[in-house]
Amino acid sequence: MRIIYASYNPFTPEVRVGAHYYSSLMAKEGHDVLYLAGPDFIFHQIDARKHVREGCRETQRIKRMGPVRLEEGPVQYLPDSLIPTLRSLPIVSRLWPFNSSWAALLAAKATWPPVKTVARNFGFSEPDLLWIENVRYLYLADTLKPARMVQRVHDMTLASPAERSIRELFVEAMRRSSVVFCMSKSLIDDYVARLSGDPRKVHYLPNGVSSEWFKVPDSLPEPPDLAPLPRPRVIMVGVYEFWVDYQKLWRLADMLPDVSFVMVGPVRVALPDGKPPNVYFLGKRSHQVIPAYLRNSDVGLSIFTRTAFTEYVNLIKLYEYLAMGLPAVSTAHRELSLTEAPWLLADSPEDFARAIRQSLELGDKDRQAFVEFARANTWEKRFEIVKEVIGL
Template sequence: MNFVITSRQPWEEKNLGSNIRDMARSLSKEHQVLFINDPLDWSSLFAKKSPRVQQRNSFIEQYKGDRLVQAEKNLWVLSPQRLLTSINWLPDMVVYDWLNRYNGNVIAAEIKAAVQQLNWKSFILLNDNDMLQGFYLKELLKPKAAVYYLRDNFLAVDYWKRHGERLEPKLMSKVDLVASNSIYLANQAARYNPNSVYVGQGCDLSLFDPNRVGEVPADMAVLPKPIVGYAGALTGLRLDVDLIETVALRRPDWQIVLIGSTDDSFQKERLEAIPNIKFLGSKPSHQIPAYVAGMDVLINPQKLNEVTIGNYPRKIDEYLAMGKPVVALKTETMSLFAKHVYLAENPDQFIAGIDDALNGRQLSTAEERIAFALEHTWENSLGLMIDAIDRLIAKQPQTA
């Protein structure tokens, strides 16, 4: 098959993991893939020094100004040239819809040109959870099948909720298939589209091999033990600062290490004031396994809210693939990990889980944790999605 993937995820971002980039790479092993880089909008003109714009310009310069490039075998990346109109601030009315369709036409025109250049006669459109810019692309591109990949409850975020609360149900109703990495989200999607399937979560765990990890990095090696750590995005929307603070204050003998970039919603200064909490900053993805190797227990101190209730935290598989004991907030999705991860509903249980792990009262062996994580492959996840697409196409009327 040929796949056109639209996403709000930039291809050139190197320091953050990405479901859709990993999915694109895995699909390209057996199919041809065109990944559409998140288009810039007119506001970008007033933010030329922003990291996002600089990364995009550097990526294009890397390929001598070409907008359609072959980044890997069977995988092309299109960086749209035209800027979109900035419209999310508009009221949720007819003017917004008119301009959103205009933006859709702008994106679709460049995608059509790229598809023609690749000499593709047909393709599957895979929309990565973008109910806004991707709303009109099924009609405008006329793919063989349109798939909406629902991997997060973006409607809990104000930016997406403003227009997405109305548009996402409509989009899920009109696409041919909704595929989700979460049972919770798949059940939500089924309210709008009977062709909604749970495909599980794929993970690229090739870096997270305890037998291939080198020395623990120097800034980690100098810290006292035991080390209780987290590696991932540090955002107030998803992480419970109160819980992290409580753990650190109740157990000053534990070193709490946080690795990742922070956003404005995360109360970093509040936690920095606690002596046994250390921030080591953002690290390139290839260095993360070495940091995880230096930790005694890994934690996922999530908040329980509309954003996190249905999401699949890939970092749990990364931690388990390193053979590490893990303590996490209990959610419907996390119940899948109950045999290997301590699941807590309150700070007392969270601290007790860490204490049990540090003292050898573990739910499973390191070998069992590794084997479980390695079951969650992109091959398995994408296989379920491809099977669902095949069934859809088989039902389509055959043209002469």
């Protein structure tokens, strides 16, 4: 089967999201997969924002490679766009035409080389399936004439202020898709079931964890930058953006001065003043080395702000913490409270401190239970659901 998988995130050493796992599993099953990332605004490399310019180094490397078959199986293509998206120009995010679905669609159409040309050159004219997550690529449903379209709705997209310009495209994609997968129960209740046009075609498909995590040795050497940090260690892995509650993290660290708070991942905002000395930002790391950081930590953390944007999150990092036998402590987002999982939820710094202290007292039996929960919630098991629902 020829599948076009239209998503956002390119395959990089640091980031692995659901789109990477699903497209790789499709290729592993013998399907021919064209993985579309982006599009990326061509002038991001001269953006005034430092984190955008730094991110361009990796995307430029990917774009220079052109369409290329990855070790994971899919052919990846990350095109340049000549038109900025709402994310590209936050300063004009409320101004027409940048806040319109027309502009969002144009950003995906105005690519070089054109996506439809690349798709045709690789034999993806009239594909069997268009799997759409990035609805900027919705125009491919008309230009390439797929036999079928399936949509996967992310946990925060419909509520995200950055996605306001493409909400109409989300609705159109849901109505045109024969099946809609959504990773958030609360997002289904609030938006997807109603906007899809037919709730019967909507299926709950939460995030998960790769089965590769269960092959990680029980003991790994401490990474050199982690070794000097005293235990106990509370670790958070991810991208440090506006959704992280830094003030709450500072207060929490002040309350637990004997705990090292280890932050792994790229920082894409200016950190507020007052960072306690026991909070350590180590920077971005390859996804392949993250297990060594988790194996040598004591508690996994997610501490986000609570907004309409974050209440729908179903966090991959929590499943990965549990797969490593780590207790997981997270902000009590609505979606996480609806999931029957062994993570601990908290709101105030005092709640977080109690949950962390409680987690540090857990024994091997509890930690093994975390691993078994994660083992029952792998991407591979999620993919079996996909295959059953769409007959893949």
